[in-house]
Amino acid sequence: MTSSSRISSSWQRWWRGWQHFDWSLLLVTTGLTIFASVVIASTQYSQEATPYGWNHIFLGVIGVGLALALARVRYEVYLQWRWVIYALVNASLLAVIFIGTSGLGAQRWITIFGFNVQPSEFAKVGLIITLAANLQGLRSITLLNLIQVLAIAAVPWALVFLQPDLGTSLVFGAITLGMLYWANVNPGWLVLMISPLVAAIIFHFSIPIWLVWSVGMGLIAWFTLPWRLFSTVTATAINLISGKLGEVFWGLLKDYQKDRLILFLDPDKDPLGGGYHLIQSRIAIGAGQLWGRGLHQGTQTQLNFIPEQHTDFIFSAVGEEWGFVGAIAVLTAYWFICLRLVLIAQNAKDNFGSLLAIGVFSMLIFQVVVNIGMTIGLAPVTGIPLPWMSYGRSALITNFLAVGIVESVANHRSRFKFF
Template sequence: MMGFGRYKISNLKIVRNKQNWKDIDFVIWIVPFILVHLSCLLIASTQRNLGIADWYQHAIIAYLGSLIVYILAQVPLQDLRKYIIPIYFFTILTLLYVNFSGTSALGAQRWLSFAGLYVQPSEFAKLILILALASILDRKRFSGLSHLIKPFLVSFLPWILVFIQPDLGTSLVFGAILLGMLYWSGMPYEWAFIVFATLVTGLLSYLYKFGLFIWIPIIGFLSYKSLPNPKKFLTLFSIFFHSLIAKITPWFWETVLRDYQRDRLIIFLDPSQDPLGGGYHMLQSKIGIGSGGLIGSGLMQGQLTKLKFIPEQHTDFIFSALGEETGFIGTLLVIFLFFILVFRLIKIAFDARTDFESLVVIGIASMFIFQIMVNIFMTIGLGPVTGIPLPFMSYGRTALFVNFISLGLCLSVSRRGQSIRKNL
């Protein structure tokens, strides 16, 4: 994984190899190819009879992204490290600009407009954060909590700027990326649990306050057992931090979260509370998926999809169109394709030449895993509506383009890992 040794390259250059095609990782090419083309059919189905044809834009971005994948595959990832810091701060500036002068739609201010094209900087910010964290965590060995300060600070800036747009879904992706990369870099899983447990603390403080009298002592005990010296100080700090979370969560719920964000979380627990309002998407999505049965109604034949029962189905709820038109077998096939892709990315991370390359790939894998799980859970009613797209399938030009750039970086790591194994 991280032990094949390191190398140094002085100038950015294109790696020329007479056996380029032999080094191509066809899983990374074929799986997105299948997902994108299936998605084009589903997008066309959701928009039939409306005079809209977003499917061809989806295809154009995919083919352009494939070209970017091929180009990036030739570039050694190590050579990009010198550009990470300036690109990171440029990304922060673009997120600041979006919050002041960005284009608004659907109650959020997330886009920049260039010559009629709309770009969502928060999508690029996910990839830039992965590169920045990989550079920070490279060679890091966790011997104290102080090693968490820099990764958390680097993650906090884009997170807060995206959260206040407001974009709760993308801000959650930042957290998944951070935890995945911290764990891969060697952070003890007990530390990850103590951090992740703040979500439980927040829920208890709002739903069942008496549970805190049992929960916080448990956190204190786990902290004392797992945290390094000085144990007493860090245990007290952990207890204080969880107590602070418990104190501010009700204020955060009432003051910081928007009304529609609170409604999404409440209606997730019982969509029937508002079947024609906030719970409409979730209820109709479940009906659509269930109506597909085993083999579905057939591509371009879904009646609920045709009659537009689910608004914006071509974006966040594309999985419901898949369920209706291809049935259980089609959804299972797509989930299997995602599994193959993620499994291959983890294998690439294991075989990477350097810690930096391995961390970049695992950050991208963490991003994909979280988005796939949250989107599918959302459409089948096992999670709240968050607005997180399904990679390679949901319509969204910036998100799709960033997904292909991510694959290009992974393919670069894969090709270099293969060349090392051949020379051993």
């Protein structure tokens, strides 16, 4: 064999590691990261020279490298390490409580070699792996199985909620619900799971609707749960007392969290306080009109009317400087990413791979909907970052790790193609 033939053969064996790689998924996520670096740099244009844009690009390069490396690893290996991963997740979240760094009213970071690392971001991927491993072998989900899965999710959820980090704890809930639905859990059970929260909210707006809701939950329990009479009475009672329970949990929230949950309904009640971000964000997005004011030309963005715009409120900068067209382009990119994730889940060779893809899908779509919703005044400010767009080291690396795991599912599927 000639030298050139050996080189060609080695190259083919090396390249075979990505033979079924979904390049379009990685391309779009990389494109979002590059575009985000431009927008992030724009938000810092009128301030002191801060290399947020370049840092975002640098971390994006690292993230792409990690995604490519993970795609070559067979995702089945996570089955063997699921409890180790789960233990590391909870240990890191516990470490935040004892040795964490505080900021913005919460204790969420651990300082490692001078960098602040947010374990709750990486815990999202850890939870997805653990839940997928525990759901993949179940042909049908019984109530006992459901309780076991909820218990697994409850530990990291509680540790994150205590930081306090309400936004990330909501993401954990979305991941759990999405994966349970994909695992064919009875939809009625999922409705009953979230019914107390809904009832607590309705109670403060309309008591008649709250009563109708409680009776409706009792009917769902009658048709979906065993021990019909007991289950119906219990479900109805839980929803009836949820108004008072809601007041108890409301008292556990910090003042800034209460403001975020209330003021999105009417931010003009406190225009210089809790409603300030929402008002300025809506002004910025509306000012962009169809084509936007142009890069470095947005008044709200350049004059720093929106604090910390390069993180949670990055979409308002897109709306102001790139307009409706730019905002739709970003939304289309997220739609495409979600489409690829669902297709990979549908075409995975086993339940474990399918659940991994749906877990990542649930994580991303919830964050996108809530983040963009809060920038346009349709959702409360929860501190949830916009995937690949918001500046944040831990969040960006986590998103690429998640993509790498899903790419492994696509890369090691059965040998057939899908569009």
